[in-house]
Amino acid sequence: MFRRTKSEAPTSAAPATTSTPDRPGAKGRPTPSRKEAEAAARARAKAPRSRKEQMLAQRSARGDSTRRAREGMKAGEERYLLARDKGPVRRFIRDFVDVRFTFIELLVPLLVVSMIMGYSGNDTAARLSNTLLFTTLMLILVDFFFMRFRLRRELARRFPGESTKGSTLYALMRSMQMRFMRLPKAQVKVGQKLPDTYR
Structure with a gap:
């Protein structure tokens, strides 16, 4: 019997794959970057968590809409005119x-x-x-x-x-x-x- 030396190692071995098999309970999506995670956290923090915060957000949105309508009327934009x-x-x-x-x-x-x-x-x-x-x-x-x-x-x-x-x-x-x-x-x-x- 002949013993195989290191130089005689087979060269046709299949390349290793980088993909990992699905694991039970895996999330099935890439991990978000730090920037994306911080943006999502800020969005959750801005979301109204109570009725009072929701009313304040709606009042702010109405104020912005009223301000935009006033500016449009001053500028003579047709859709904002009386x-x-x-x-x-x-x-x-x-x-x-x-x-x-x-x-x-x-x-x-x-x-x-x-x-x-x-x-x-x-x-x-x-x-x-x-x-x-x-x-x-x-x-x-x-x-x-x-x-x-x-x-x-x-x-x-x-x-x-x-x-x-x-x-x-x-x-x-x-x-x-x-x-x-x-x-x-x-x-x-x-x-x-x-x-x-x-x-």
Whole structure:
């Protein structure tokens, strides 16, 4: 009998497999990394564990939704607007009013000046303040009539066949507000050329 030396060891042995056979009770999935485990732990910690925590989470979600809706309305996003502000006709009216300089924007500063001059005790200053205030009010009325005439003409040209009911009142209410107080916020600058179509 010949004894097999180390050099004569068989070279065709099957390679060792790295997979381990299924064990009873094994989880059947790879062990999560430390980062994944920490993320899952944070998610479990954030989950409301009581009715009070659940109510606080719902209130926070409502606050975020309300904040987003307010920002969308200020920016003029259609889905966040009130029913009175929706549609291409109302968007055009807002832009039509916002590109114009109106005398009503001078009314608040003039009221302050008029009050100061009126309480100064000087009869000439009081008469001058009253005249200035009356002149400003007359200019506001004249400006409004011109605006109404031009608005009706532009609506008939841009939106033929569409209902423009309430457009004059809508434009009046917006023009009576100070520019920084208007909602939705003005999307155009004073004197800017308006687009040809709003559809």
